[in-house]
Amino acid sequence: MSKYDVVMGAVITKPRTSLENKTGSWRTRRPVVDVEKCVNCLLCWIYCPDSAIMRLEDHIAINYDYCKGCGICAEECPRKAITMVEEG
Numbered sequence: 050m051s052k053y054d055v056v057m058g059a060v061i062t063k064p065r066t067s068l069e070n071k072t073g074s075w076r077t078r079r080p081v082v083d084v085e086k087c088v089n090c091l092l093c094w095i096y097c098p099d100s101a102i103m104r105l106e107d108h109i110a111i112n113y114d115y116c117k118g119c120g121i122c123a124e125e126c127p128r129k130a131i132t133m134v135e136e137g
């Protein structure tokens with residue numbers, strides 16, 4: 050493969066809303082939340098570019114239907130409550 054080859058990524062065959070295009074299948078790593086460490090500060094919720102973080106009563110949860118695995122939430126969490134793990 051030359052440096053100019055582009056690896057095929059997600060293919061969207063026809064236009065649809067995100068209700069039907071569940072972009073979480075593009076992910077290669079997934080964020081996992083340690084709810085014992087989470088203090089519900091919502092910084093991850095603010096930073097997530099896909100609005101894939103759900104606000105619960107005491108902590109957050111990830112909507113894996115839409116999370117693309119960018120890792121921004123894990124980088125921004127001040128409590129290191131989010132760990133990125135390989136999809137498998």
Ligand code: SF4
Pocket residue numbers: 082086087088089090091092093094108109125126127128129130131
């Ligand atoms: S940034 Fe960290 S501590 Fe704050 S809500 Fe998200 S997971 Fe919880």
Ligand code: SF4
Pocket residue numbers: 080096097098099100101102111115116117118119120121122123
């Ligand atoms: S990994 Fe990226 S897309 Fe997924 S929840 Fe975190 S910030 Fe959002």
